[in-house]
Amino acid sequence: MLLRGTISAPLSCLRLRSTTTSTPPLNVPVSRRTSTTTNNYSISDQDLDSRGFLLHRTIAELNLDHLNKVFVAVGFPKRDPDKIRTALEHTDALLWMEYRKTKRPVAFARATGDGVFNAIIWDVVVDPSFQGLGLGKAVMERLVEELVAKGICNIALYSEPRVLGFYRPLGFVADPDGIRGMVYSRKPKRKT
Numbered sequence: 001m002l003l004r005g006t007i008s009a010p011l012s013c014l015r016l017r018s019t020t021t022s023t024p025p026l027n028v029p030v031s032r033r034t035s036t037t038t039n040n041y042s043i044s045d046q047d048l049d050s051r052g053f054l055l056h057r058t059i060a061e062l063n064l065d066h067l068n069k070v071f072v073a074v075g076f077p078k079r080d081p082d083k084i085r086t087a088l089e090h091t092d093a094l095l096w097m098e099y100r101k102t103k104r105p106v107a108f109a110r111a112t113g114d115g116v117f118n119a120i121i122w123d124v125v126v127d128p129s130f131q132g133l134g135l136g137k138a139v140m141e142r143l144v145e146e147l148v149a150k151g152i153c154n155i156a157l158y159s160e161p162r163v164l165g166f167y168r169p170l171g172f173v174a175d176p177d178g179i180r181g182m183v184y185s186r187k188p189k190r191k192t
């Protein structure tokens with residue numbers, strides 16, 4: 001899926017939904033809770049913090065084994081931690097959320113790219129115990145905003161069919177102007 005536009009034409013900058021000002025009860029998902037900041041995020045950094053979620057934009061404090069566990073918990077294949085580290089070191093922008101109580105990552109997304117024209121978003125995950133709270137949306141809003149702020153307007157991602165409905169409200173469209181993504185992909189060799 002591509003963020004609002006075609007691969008050939010630069011995209012207009014993303015406008016995210018504005019927030020309300022009333023205060024819902026604590027059992028309401030964080031995405032529906034209030035924001036008191038001027039950002040157009042569905043949930044502000046402050047609201048996330050007050051719910052015990054800390055935002056990080058580097059891997060300095062990220063335990064890769066814990067991240068791997070989240071990947072596995074959502075059904076991604078378990079990966080070699082050294083390869084994860086290399087991938088993250090070659091990542092242009094990433095965002096993860098730590099749950100203060102457990103000090104573990106519970107939401108993650110990252111983007112690779114050329115730094116000026118194009119970016120691809122990868123590994124968008126939320127720990128199953130924390131899904132449905134608005135964390136996936138919160139991470140995606142911030143990652144996309146960071147890329148757009150760099151002037152990158154072509155932002156693509158691969159979406160499993162069951163997740164298309166998650167990405168569409170964030171501004172992503174499938175097959176823009178009929179353009180189809182094509183992938184050359186090989187299964188990794190099994191270790192003997």
Ligand SMILES: CC(C)(COP(=O)(O)OP(=O)(O)OC[C@H]1O[C@@H](n2cnc3c(N)ncnc32)[C@H](O)[C@@H]1OP(=O)(O)O)[C@@H](O)C(=O)NCCC(=O)NCCS
Pocket residue numbers: 031074124125126127130131132133134135136137138158159160162163164165166
């Ligand atoms: C997809 C995923 C990242 C969503 O994260 P999440 O924190 O559960 O989602 P949120 O609570 O932020 O949901 C935000 C909005 O998207 C909607 N949504 C979430 N998952 C959805 C799905 N699979 N299909 C359609 N809508 C979805 C929510 O209802 C919510 O709508 P609202 O803003 O109108 O209330 C998470 O479910 C996940 O990690 N799934 C497994 C890994 C995966 O499939 N990653 C994507 C790889 S392509």
